[in-house]
Amino acid sequence: MRDGVQAGLTSAEATTLWGAYINDSAIKYKFKHFLSKMEDIEIKPLMQHALDIANGNLKTLREILNKENYPIPYGFNTDHDVDISAPRLYSDVYVLNYLHNASQIALQGYSINLSFAVRADVYSYFNECITQLTKFLREVKELLLLKGLYIRSPYLPIPNNIEFIDNENFLTGFFGKKRPLVGPEITNLFANDQRNAFGVSTLIGFSQVAQSEEVVKYLFRGIGIAKKHCEVFGDILKQDDLPVPTSWDSEVTTSTTFTFSDKLMMFYTTSLNALSVGFYGMSMATSPRRDIGLHYIRLSAEIMSFAEDGAKIMIKNGWLEKPQMAPNRKELAFKDFE
The missing domain is CATH 1.20.1260.10 (Ferritin, core subunit, four-helix bundle)
Incomplete structure (x- = not known):
């Protein structure tokens, strides 16, 4: 910021905010259905928290974009995208695992978005997303562990000492014995x-x-x-x-x-x-x-x-929203000659 004037959004910032808005607008409707069918009293508070996070994110994103006179993405903003009264489609166990998978993916995405952010408000937004999601992911993992549903990756034996690779066969795998x-x-x-x-x-x-x-x-x-x-x-x-x-x-x-x-x-x-x-x-x-x-x-x-x-x-079907694009300079230059 210089002389009280805040810099505009960079292409990276605008793109990540735009994508984040569409993602959260979609997640909101999926979570609404999950929550309406939730029976497990231990999972339900996490589902409600996830929906609250999505709604809070959308509010902040609208504020940042409106401040820049950026058009708000259409995304998913109608109840026609979900029927909350429809019968349950997935079990509570699926939903808990969905929260785990979705949180892991979102956390990676927010980390990348944070690295692109320059403006203080955009940086603060993605930093807050990471902070709240880190806490939420821990809560999801704890509940999965408590219910005996957490699937751990394989364990490996503890090495006896440090070793260095001394043979190019370490890289092979097409023919012969594989390491x-x-x-x-x-x-x-x-x-x-x-x-x-x-x-x-x-x-x-x-x-x-x-x-x-x-x-x-x-x-x-x-x-x-x-x-x-x-x-x-x-x-x-x-x-x-x-x-x-x-x-x-x-x-x-x-x-x-x-x-x-x-x-x-x-x-x-x-x-x-x-x-x-x-x-x-x-x-x-x-x-x-x-x-x-x-x-x-x-x-x-x-x-x-x-x-x-x-x-x-x-x-x-007219479902794919166009992201921001660079101006077509050639088209602008020849606008009066075509």
């Missing part, structure tokens, strides 16, 4: 398997209540892809006699009543696609064994193809 998995590879394989397993149950529920045949077919394609990715990651873990995460398919009810709009479910599905590509890229960067890296490249390409088809469905 055992190292910690970062195990961590990412287990986490990616777990996320895909959770994605399967999410898309199963979505497919049961989708209204458009085109959307149903797309969701079923996503279920098949996620199951295949679980098999790939699970097989690699099993080769080293390591445990594989469980599935949540049994936590989906048989309801086929309209619950969420096709627009909302497609938004979540395409968001999961983008997250998966990001997680796979990070996993590939920390997996020295070449065969594992090749798996991530192949699976990422499959997700990107699936994501593109999802974007086409959203564009066709």
